[in-house]
Amino acid sequence: MILLDSVTKQYPGDENPALDSVSLHIEPNEFVFLVGKSGAGKSTLMKMITKEETPDAGKIIIGGIDLDYVKKRHIPGYRRRLGVVFQDFKLLPRRTVYENVAFALEIAGMSGKDIRRTVPKVLELVDLSDQAKKFPDQLSGGQRQRVSIARSVARQPKILIADEPTANLDKLTTQEIIDLLKKINDFGTTILVTTHNENIVNNLQKRVITMKDGKIVNDQKNNGIYELGSAPVPKQPARVVQVPGHALKPRPVQKSTPKLTQKPASKSKPRRFVI
Numbered sequence: 001m002i003l004l005d006s007v008t009k010q011y012p013g014d015e016n017p018a019l020d021s022v023s024l025h026i027e028p029n030e031f032v033f034l035v036g037k038s039g040a041g042k043s044t045l046m047k048m049i050t051k052e053e054t055p056d057a058g059k060i061i062i063g064g065i066d067l068d069y070v071k072k073r074h075i076p077g078y079r080r081r082l083g084v085v086f087q088d089f090k091l092l093p094r095r096t097v098y099e100n101v102a103f104a105l106e107i108a109g110m111s112g113k114d115i116r117r118t119v120p121k122v123l124e125l126v127d128l129s130d131q132a133k134k135f136p137d138q139l140s141g142g143q144r145q146r147v148s149i150a151r152s153v154a155r156q157p158k159i160l161i162a163d164e165p166t167a168n169l170d171k172l173t174t175q176e177i178i179d180l181l182k183k184i185n186d187f188g189t190t191i192l193v194t195t196h197n198e199n200i201v202n203n204l205q206k207r208v209i210t211m212k213d214g215k216i217v218n219d220q221k222n223n224g225i226y227e228l229g230s231a232p233v234p235k236q237p238a239r240v241v242q243v244p245g246h247a248l249k250p251r252p253v254q255k256s257t258p259k260l261t262q263k264p265a266s267k268s269k270p271r272r273f274v275i
């Protein structure tokens with residue numbers, strides 16, 4: 001669970017706050033896109049969650065942890081409980097794919113035996129078993145991002161946050177990475193992703209939160225679409241019907257019944273992936 005209550009953050013020297021009384025509640029196992037124009041405050045919000053930045057006011061509770069009480073010396077330990085994926089991958093260049101994932105587990109205190117058991121399973125999850133011995137500079141951008149995701153999910157975090165994970169990738173690779181995030185979400189991990197990619201957001205039909213000038217201006221809980229303004233974009237225009245002898249009148253659009261092809265919302269308990 002991610003909870004922000006009236007969170008405000010103003011960077012020193014800035015005229016306006018980067019976050020202006022932002023309140024947000026994300027339930028376990030949700031998949032959420034965070035969108036908004038450049039400078040809207042998306043990365044700042046992500047940094048609040050990772051505790052890279054601290055708010056000037058407001059409360060943040062992540063997975064039951066009140067971040068006010070996470071002391072400086074405990075921040076690395078707190079971050080290890082989250083999965084964090086970066087735009088620029090942040091891989092260790094002198095370590096192989098296998099070692100990059102293993103290292104993350106090692107610093108989390110996992111035993112050598114468990115690491116040897118876990119890494120191959122995680123590499124299989126991200127479809128990189130055959131690349132385990134390569135170094136990051138021998139991989140494509142998409143493969144590098146998959147290593148970075150493997151490293152983040154290896155510790156089975158309950159929450160994975162990704163700030164523009166596909167910004168440096170082409171269209172096809174972007175889709176692969178989003179599919180992978182969806183798979184991880186299906187296994188029971190809450191996912192929060194920022195992106196400027198309109199197609200990805202519209203295709204996935206998940207929750208979409210829009211930020212503007214440090215505020216949340218729209219929160220589409222289901223079937224969200226990419227839009228940068230404060231008013232929700234109507235999915236269908238109001239139909240105009242002509243009644244003989246009457247002026248043209250717009251008729252409100254009725255809510256359509258769900259299509260049979262739509263997947264029913266699963267009621268089953270989310271699975272955590274078992275490694």
Ligand SMILES: Nc1ncnc2c1ncn2[C@@H]1O[C@H](COP(=O)(O)OP(=O)(O)OP(=O)(O)O)[C@@H](O)[C@H]1O
Nearest residue numbers: 011012014018036037038039040041042043044045
């Ligand atoms: N370290 C910083 N010092 C001062 N101002 C900052 C700092 N980081 C961000 N800002 C400002 O805070 C505001 C929000 O920035 P933020 O990086 O959160 O935006 P964003 O929505 O992530 O944008 P983008 O889509 O370009 O990544 C901007 O006005 C930015 O200039």
Ligand SMILES: [Mg+2]
Nearest residue numbers: 042043044163
């Ligand atoms: Mg940003």
